[in-house]
Amino acid sequence: MNQEKGILLESGTNELEIVEFEVGSNHYGINVIKVKEIIQPLSVTPIPHSHPYMEGIIQLRGEVLPVIDMRKVLGIQGGEKHNQDKYIVSEFNQQRVVFHVDNVTQIHRISWNQIEKPSNMYQGTSSKVIGVIKKEDEMLLLLDFESIMAEINPDSGIRVEEVKKLGKRIRSAKKIVAAEDSPLLRKLLSDTLTEAGYDDVEFFENGKDALDYLTSLASSEERVEEKVNLIITDIEMPQMDGHHLTKKIKEDSRLSTIPVIIFSSLITEDLKHKGERVGAEDQVSKPEINELVLKIDKHIL
Incomplete structure (x- = not known):
């Protein structure tokens, strides 16, 4: 799929393209930036004693890739394979993986502010839904x-024990604002930053809430830099994405001197230019938490 067309050439527009797919009777979406290609199902080799979500492995142009059964991920029982089944070949978090879905239908170009966060009634740390369109x-x-x-x-996620290798540090006087929409990743990020000595972290579920908080601080007479030392942001978030948040911060003279680090699974050599265009001081790919802490040390002290 071509990721360099239209709106995807622009940075900080708060827009994205979503690949719509079906599993059971529901319709789901994945950011087109994560999608390398969509192919017909291939012959799968099962792996004994693998995770229940794992369907097996395939060989695609000489590369061995894991195949994830999205029916099992989403708890949908039954269902036979049919002619519309598709494999979504994805790349994020520095890994390639294939998602087996019932069908791929179309691509939508939307704004992040069209994506609503899930209700607290059905959102929890184990929820797999982070937005509703x-x-x-x-x-x-x-x-x-x-x-x-x-x-x-679990090794593909943020691991607190990795930070322990950096040694003890005292950073409690430093204030960090972090925007991350995933409840699970907010908890992991909180634990790892606390382990690193940064225990004064204000978390927000999306870029809009983080920006509202920062601009409210900027309305006072005290300089914002004296209240917030650094900002960490994910890219994919409902209401306002991390690129748009960074752009807004750098365009506001009251906020522009606060360092911004983008911490996202979408940080690749091909996509780093987006963060550079909106003025981010640094970009770190999940789950490189050690690298994130070292970048924080660099900009916050």
Whole structure:
């Protein structure tokens, strides 16, 4: 899939493209930036004693890739394979993986402010839905693919024990604002930053809430830099994404001197230019938490 067309050439527009797919009777979405290609199902080799979500492995142009059964991930029982089944070949968190879905239908270009966060009634740390897109006749559910992969392979997620290798540090006087929509990743990020000595972290579920907080601080007479030392942001978030948040911060003279680090599964050599264009001081790919802490040390002290 071509990721360099249209709106995807622009940075900080708060827009994205979503690949819509079906599993059971529901419709779901995945950011097109995560999608390398969509192919017909191939012959799968099962792996004994693998995770229940794992269907097996395939060989695609000489590369061995894991195949994840999205019916099992989403707790949908039964269902036979049919001619519309598709494999979504994805890349994020520095890994390639294949998601087996019932069908791929179309691509939507939308704004992040069209994506509503899930209600607290059905959102929890184990929820796989991080956003709801309302359409005329249906709802499109945006899934947290990072937490799905962390559940299958914990080593692919943020690990607190990695930070312990950096040694003891005293950073409690430093204030950090962090924007991260995933409840699971907010908890992991909080634990790891506390372990690193940064225990004064204000978390927000999306870029809009973080920006509202920062601008409210900027309305006082005291300089914001004296209240907030650094900002960490994910890219994919309902209401306002991390690129748009960074752009807004750098365009505001009251906030522009605060360092911004983008911490996202979408940080690749091909996509780093987006963060550079909006003025981010640094970008770190999940789950490189050690690298994130070292970048914080660099900019905050």
